[in-house]
Amino acid sequence: MKHQKNVTIKSKTKEKGTMKLNYKKTIYVGLAFLLISMFWQAYDAIIPKILIDKFGLNQTASGAVMALDNVLALFLLPFFGYLSDKTNHKKGRRTPYVIIGTILAAFLFVGMSFVDNYQTKKIETETNIIEKYELVKNIDEDATKAEWGIIVLTMDESSYKTSMANLLEDYSLFDKLSKDDYNTIKDHYYNYLASHAWEETKASPAVFIIFIVMLFFTLVMMSTFRSPAVALMPDVTIKPLRSKANAVINLMGAVGAITSIILLMILGVDKYSYVNYLWAFVIVGFIMLMMLAIFLYKVDEKKLVEEKIKLEAELKIVDEEENQAHDQMSKAKFVSLLLILFSVFFWFMGYNAVTTKLSDYAPKVLNMGYATPLLIAQATAIVGFIPIGIISSKIGRKKMILFGVVLLAVCFFSASILTAKTGILLYVVLGLTGIAWASINVNSYPMVVELSRGTDVGKYTGYYYTFSMAAQIVTPLLSGLFMDNFGRTILFPYATVFVIVSFVTMFFVKHGDVKPEVKSIIESFDVDMD
Known part of the structure; x- marks a missing residue:
C-alpha cells in the first residue's frame, strides 16, 4: 500500500x-x-x-x-x-x-x-503411491534400521532404493539412524514417491496441462x-x-x-x-x-x-x-537507497522461500501440519505492530529493522535444528518470526520513500516492489534447486544465509532514518502485509 x-x-x-x-x-x-x-x-x-x-x-x-x-x-x-x-x-x-x-x-x-x-x-x-506413503507418514527419528529396511523392501528398483539401502548398511539391525541420515533417507523416500507420480503425469499429461492452464488463467x-x-x-x-x-x-x-x-x-x-x-x-x-x-x-x-x-x-x-523542486539525489543518499533495496531483496529471498516451501517441509520433515504455525506467525505480527510502531518512533527505523533481521536470522537458524520430536517448538519460532517480519516491514518501505521528493513517491514505491518481487521470482526456483540437491532440510539454512546478508547491507545504510511522526494506535498497522 x-x-x-x-x-x-x-x-x-x-x-x-x-x-x-x-x-x-x-x-x-x-x-x-x-x-x-x-x-x-x-x-x-x-x-x-x-x-x-x-x-x-x-x-x-x-x-x-x-x-x-x-x-x-x-x-x-x-x-x-x-x-x-x-x-x-x-x-x-x-x-x-x-x-x-x-x-x-x-x-x-x-x-x-x-x-x-x-x-x-x-x-x-492406478498406482500404489498412497499405500507406500502410509508406511512413512507418521514415522519419526525413533525408527530403527529394521523398520526402514522393511520399507526399502517394498520399493521398486530405483536409484532411491539403492541409495537408501546403502545408507542403512552402516547400522546394526535395531540401531536408530542419526539425524542427518534420518532426514536423508526420508527425503529419498518422498522423492521416490514423487517420481512415481511424475511417471503417471508423463504417461497421461493432459490432466497436468489442464491444471497448469487453469492455474495460469486464475x-x-x-x-x-x-x-x-x-x-x-x-x-x-x-x-x-x-x-x-x-x-x-x-x-x-x-x-x-x-x-x-x-x-x-x-x-x-x-x-x-x-x-x-x-x-x-x-x-x-x-x-x-x-x-x-x-x-x-x-x-x-x-x-x-x-x-x-x-x-x-x-x-x-x-x-x-x-x-516542490526535484533536487538531484546526492551520492550518499543514492548509495543508501541501493543498500536498502538490496536489503529488501535479500530478506525477501529468505522469508519467501520459507513461506513458499513450508507446506511441503513441515509435514515431511517435522511430521506436523503447517497451518497452525502460519496462524501464530500472522497473529504475533498483528499484535506486534503496535509496540513496534511505538518503539520505532523512539529509536528509529534502522535500529528496529536490524533488530528484526537479527531475530529473523535466529528464528530461521533455530528452525533448521528442529526435528520431528522437537517440532512443537516451531510454534514458538514462527511466533517470533511474525514479530521479526513486522519489525522489518513496518520500517523498510518508509525508509525507501523517505528518500523520494515531491511526486516521486510512486516511482520509489515501484523500486521497492521491483526488488521485493524480483526476490519472490528467484527464491522459489533457487531454494527448490538447493532442496533437490541437498534435501529439504537445507530450506532454513538457505533462508538464514540470505537474512544475514541483508543485515550486512542494512548496517551500512546512512539515510532514510528520520524520526517518524507519532501515530495513533490504528496507524501502527500501516504496513504492506505481503
Whole structure:
C-alpha cells in the first residue's frame, strides 16, 4: 500500500468536525483486499503440495510454477492499474475490475479442484503411491534400521532404493539412524514417491496441462483487479486520513489470510499428502464471491469519490509537494537507497522461500501440519505492530529493522535444528518470526520513500516492489534447486544465509532514518502485509 504525501489543510473551522475516518466505509472497501489475501494464503499453501505430491514435480520445477504469479505481477499489475486509471464506467474506475476478476478467479480456482480431485483418484486407482506413503507418514527419528529396511523392501528398483539401502548398511539391525541420515533417507523416500507420480503425469499429461492452464488463467484474473482494488482506498479517502485507512485495509488483508489458515486447519488438509482439497477450493471460492457481493452492496464507488472530492473542496486540502523542486539525489543518499533495496531483496529471498516451501517441509520433515504455525506467525505480527510502531518512533527505523533481521536470522537458524520430536517448538519460532517480519516491514518501505521528493513517491514505491518481487521470482526456483540437491532440510539454512546478508547491507545504510511522526494506535498497522 502506498504512503501518502504531505498536505496542508487551509480550513480551521471544519477540521475537527469532519476530519474523521469513516471506519465502516473503509472496512467495506477493504473487503476486496480481504478476498485477495485469503486467496493467496490458500494458493501458497495448497498448490505446492499438489504439484509435488500429485503431479510429481521436483522442488525446482514446483518453485518455477510458484514464481509465475510474481512474473505476471511485474507486467500485469502496472498495466491494469494504468488501465483502471483511464476507465470510465457507471460502476466507477476500479469496481468493474474487482467484479470481473473476482468472479472469474473464483470459478477458475474452484475448477482447479476438480482437476486435482481427478488426479488424486488416478493415483488412488492406478498406482500404489498412497499405500507406500502410509508406511512413512507418521514415522519419526525413533525408527530403527529394521523398520526402514522393511520399507526399502517394498520399493521398486530405483536409484532411491539403492541409495537408501546403502545408507542403512552402516547400522546394526535395531540401531536408530542419526539425524542427518534420518532426514536423508526420508527425503529419498518422498522423492521416490514423487517420481512415481511424475511417471503417471508423463504417461497421461493432459490432466497436468489442464491444471497448469487453469492455474495460469486464475493468476491472470487475480492480477486484473489487485491494483484497482488497492487504488480504490486512496480514490475515496482524503489524503490526511489515508494512513489510517491504509492500516484498516491491511488489517482486512490479515483477516483474509487468517481465514484461509483456519479453514485449512478445520478441513484437516494441512498435514498429510494426497488429501482431497475439493472443499478447500470450493469454500475459498464461495467466500470470495460472498465478500464481493457484500462489497457491491455496500460500496458505491462513484458516490464515495464524489463525497471525497466535495470534502477536499470544503477543507481546502492542498498538496504542498506538487510544486516542490526535484533536487538531484546526492551520492550518499543514492548509495543508501541501493543498500536498502538490496536489503529488501535479500530478506525477501529468505522469508519467501520459507513461506513458499513450508507446506511441503513441515509435514515431511517435522511430521506436523503447517497451518497452525502460519496462524501464530500472522497473529504475533498483528499484535506486534503496535509496540513496534511505538518503539520505532523512539529509536528509529534502522535500529528496529536490524533488530528484526537479527531475530529473523535466529528464528530461521533455530528452525533448521528442529526435528520431528522437537517440532512443537516451531510454534514458538514462527511466533517470533511474525514479530521479526513486522519489525522489518513496518520500517523498510518508509525508509525507501523517505528518500523520494515531491511526486516521486510512486516511482520509489515501484523500486521497492521491483526488488521485493524480483526476490519472490528467484527464491522459489533457487531454494527448490538447493532442496533437490541437498534435501529439504537445507530450506532454513538457505533462508538464514540470505537474512544475514541483508543485515550486512542494512548496517551500512546512512539515510532514510528520520524520526517518524507519532501515530495513533490504528496507524501502527500501516504496513504492506505481503
